[in-house]
Structures are given as structure tokens and as C-alpha cells.
Amino acid sequence: MRRSFTPADVFLVLALFIKEIPWGVRGSSHCQQTSSGVVRPHSVTITEFGAVGDGLTLNTKAFQNAIFYLNSFADKGGAQLFVPAGRWLTGSFDLISHLTLRLDKDAVILGSTNSADWPVVDPLPSYGRGRELPGGRHRSLIYGCNLTDVIITGDNGTIDGHGNVWWNWFRNGTLNFTRPHLVEFINSTGLVILNLTFLNSPFWTIHPVYCSQVIVQNVTIIAPLDSPNTDGIDPDSSNDVCIEDCYISTGDDLIAIKSGWDEYGISYARPSTNIIIHRLVGETRSSSGIALGSEMSGGISEVHAEKLQFFNSNMGITIKTSRGRGNYVRNIYISDVTLANVNIAIRFTGQFEEHPDEFYDPDALPVIEKITIKDVRGEKVKVGGLLQGIEGDKFHNICLSNITLAVASDFPWNCSYVQGYSDSVSPETCEALKESIFPEHQTDCYCLSNHLRSLVDHTRGARLW
Numbered sequence: 001m002r003r004s005f006t007p008a009d010v011f012l013v014l015a016l017f018i019k020e021i022p023w024g025v026r027g028s029s030h031c032q033q034t035s036s037g038v039v040r041p042h043s044v045t046i047t048e049f050g051a052v053g054d055g056l057t058l059n060t061k062a063f064q065n066a067i068f069y070l071n072s073f074a075d076k077g078g079a080q081l082f083v084p085a086g087r088w089l090t091g092s093f094d095l096i097s098h099l100t101l102r103l104d105k106d107a108v109i110l111g112s113t114n115s116a117d118w119p120v121v122d123p124l125p126s127y128g129r130g131r132e133l134p135g136g137r138h139r140s141l142i143y144g145c146n147l148t149d150v151i152i153t154g155d156n157g158t159i160d161g162h163g164n165v166w167w168n169w170f171r172n173g174t175l176n177f178t179r180p181h182l183v184e185f186i187n188s189t190g191l192v193i194l195n196l197t198f199l200n201s202p203f204w205t206i207h208p209v210y211c212s213q214v215i216v217q218n219v220t221i222i223a224p225l226d227s228p229n230t231d232g233i234d235p236d237s238s239n240d241v242c243i244e245d246c247y248i249s250t251g252d253d254l255i256a257i258k259s260g261w262d263e264y265g266i267s268y269a270r271p272s273t274n275i276i277i278h279r280l281v282g283e284t285r286s287s288s289g290i291a292l293g294s295e296m297s298g299g300i301s302e303v304h305a306e307k308l309q310f311f312n313s314n315m316g317i318t319i320k321t322s323r324g325r326g327n328y329v330r331n332i333y334i335s336d337v338t339l340a341n342v343n344i345a346i347r348f349t350g351q352f353e354e355h356p357d358e359f360y361d362p363d364a365l366p367v368i369e370k371i372t373i374k375d376v377r378g379e380k381v382k383v384g385g386l387l388q389g390i391e392g393d394k395f396h397n398i399c400l401s402n403i404t405l406a407v408a409s410d411f412p413w414n415c416s417y418v419q420g421y422s423d424s425v426s427p428e429t430c431e432a433l434k435e436s437i438f439p440e441h442q443t444d445c446y447c448l449s450n451h452l453r454s455l456v457d458h459t460r461g462a463r464l465w
Helices: 007-017 060-073 164-172 262-268 452-459
Strands: 042-045 079-083 086-090 099-103 107-111 142-145 148-160 183-186 189-199 206-209 212-222 239-250 255-257 272-284 288-292 300-320 328-349 367-388 395-407 413-416 418-426
Touching: 042 060, 060 079, 060 086, 142 148, 148 183, 183 189, 189 206, 206 212, 255 272, 272 288, 288 328, 300 367, 328 395, 367 418
Parallel strands: 042 079, 079 099, 086 107, 099 148, 107 148, 142 183, 148 189, 183 206, 189 212, 212 239, 239 272, 255 288, 272 300, 288 300, 300 328, 328 367, 367 395, 367 413, 395 418
Antiparallel strands: none
């Protein structure tokens, strides 16, 4: 399959967009630089279990047998499974606790094109059914459940989902179950994914759900820009998640934070919280650089995203919800964003009317509040903001600060059922957000403190482009 970018293209884009980014890690204690050189006392190579890296031989049994063997070392300091150079065709396989899956720089784990090699499993309880179709869903290529202390790493080795066959089945309406993710962990803790390239996921690429203490660093995620629903990284009902130094170019949201779907997410009641995103670069033709929702029925809060750069994309920052979702999206802080050739810089919608079934409660209204977006620069932007809350359920305490956009539209902002404040926004924002943040309303805005007033005063009215 023809890739959207070569490695040289990726490095060129990174060089253009990240000229002055400090690559030292800052922020929450769960967001720390992780070394790929963790030493496990026991190590084996996949070839020891009969695997053949010719891209044709199915190696599912070899992976399963290697993992089964290494499980005996889980309580003895853990183990490593090494995948050398080659193209290692496989169906879905499970990981175990205290394991490092390490890929050589020239290794490719390649997903089987036979759907029978991706077993069907039960739907997630916070979704009530498969995300695309009622019933179960195909299990991810690399899968883990109820695990702790797992590392997937390599010297930029590759995990390729062979997604084109799944996209064709989806478009043709021939699937009986929801498509699989490329990597999924369920109810697990202490997860590290770093120094890898992920290509052509059948569905969402990296999906930690009901997880905690998750680190994703220095990964490249690529799928064709017209591939359906190939999200990059989707933390889902998870906490203490760190995503840093990633390049993502896919057919859907680059990062989408979720927490369950309508009545099932409300009942499961597992929020996504304490999520840190630093230094993300990428493009998506059909969706958003960073999205909150639309499945947010367990709640989303305490999200800090900084140093984001989106280009050639449909939308920059998005919140998606609707009647029936319930719960909240609150305490969101997004700053230092660069946009280039983006259709809509900021998009909030309360009309994302996808529901799992007819049993959702239309009176379950989401609370969207304390959303701070600041230090945004954009050129070749068509619309600055399209902010649409829900009648009778305003999105409130939306705070915009130090935003300068070169907008093509004569109507750069369109707002309904929202309330908030702004300072130093150009072009001028909508009437519902015109009241100044400082000094009276800074406590209504998440994570804006007194020292920011001098910055606002200094940059008021200034253009950054």
C-alpha cells in the first residue's frame, strides 16, 4: 500500500514545525522520560519458536508460544521478547505482565489479512456494543488485559495493521463485527509504548481503556488521510496518561480522549482524567488534531495539552458531545498551538448524535465547563471558531486568551448556547465570549493565574503572524 509519508517526509515536517521546542520533559510526575533500555533478566527471540520473517508465513502460534513460555518468568524479574529484522505476519496475540516486546529497527510486525486471525471478543461494558456494529468486536493485533508493567518498544521498528483490507470491508458493508484496533490494553497499569512506527491500523491505533499510568512517547502513527476512523491515540476511561513527542497523520482524530458511550458509559462511571499531552505534530484531512469525546459519558477532566502543531487538517481542537451523553468535560487546558491550513481552528458541538441504541436518556445532559484555550497562532484558517452548545444546556466558562488567526471567512466566529470570556483574540470573538477574563473572571477560567495578566496586557491587540 502506498504510504502517505516517507520517513524523510516526516523528519522534514518535524524540522519545520519544531524549530525551538525544548525536548526536556516537564509536567506531572507520571510524565517522565522513559528509557527503552530497561533490562529484563530473561530474553528470547521470536525465531526460537519457529517464526519466519518472510511476510508470508503466519506466525501467530510462534508469538503465542513465546508469550506462554515467557509467562513463567513474570515473577522472576520479567522477560523480553525480541523481534529481529524481517516481516513477521501474525494474527492477534496476547501480552503478559512484566514483559518487554522489543522490535529491531528493521522489524515489521504485520497484521494478517484473514479476519479469522483476529478473534471476536465481547464489547466493552462502557460501550454496550461494538462501536460500529451491535455485538462483539474483533480483538486488536497486540492485546493485553489485566496486566501491569508492559513495554512495547524498538529502534523505530514498525507495527503495520494491514488496514486496507479492513477499510474495504467497512466501505463495502461486509463486516459482521466492529473492526479491531492495532494495540489495545484493558484494565492495565504501568504501560509504556515508545520509539516505534505504527502503520495502517484497521480502526483506532493505540487504545488504552480502563488503564492507568500510561506513557506513549516518540511514536509515529501513519494511515492514509482517507482511511476511515483510524484515530491515532485514544485514552479511554483512563487516568495518569502521558503522550509526548509524537507525529500522527491519519484519517481521523490524531488524539481522541473518551470515556464511554451514553447510558453504558454513565453506568460504568470510569472517567478519563489527569492526561498530559506535549509536543504533538500532525495532520488529519477529515477530523481533529485533538478531540474530547464524542464518547465522554464517564466524564473527562484535568487534561493539559501544550505545544501542538496541526497542518492541512479539517479541525484543530474539538469537543464533541450530545444529549444522552451525560456527565462532564471540565478543567481542560490547551496552550501553545500552531495551525496552518486548517478549516476550523476550534470546534465545540453538542449535536454529535450517534447513540448505541434507543435506550439512551435524552435528558442526560453533559456539563461542559472550564475550558481554557490560549496562545494559539494560525495561518490559512477558514473559520476561527464554531462553538455550538445545547439549548437549555450552555457550555460555560469557555476562556480564550492570546489567540491570533489569519482567517479567510467574513464570519470568523459562530457561537450558540455558550458562555465565557476572552482576552487578546483576533479576529474578535463572538458576543457570548467578549467579556474580559481579567481581572474579574480569571478564577472562572481553568488554570489561568494572576501572572498571566501581564502577558495578556502585553500582547493585547498584537498580531503574531
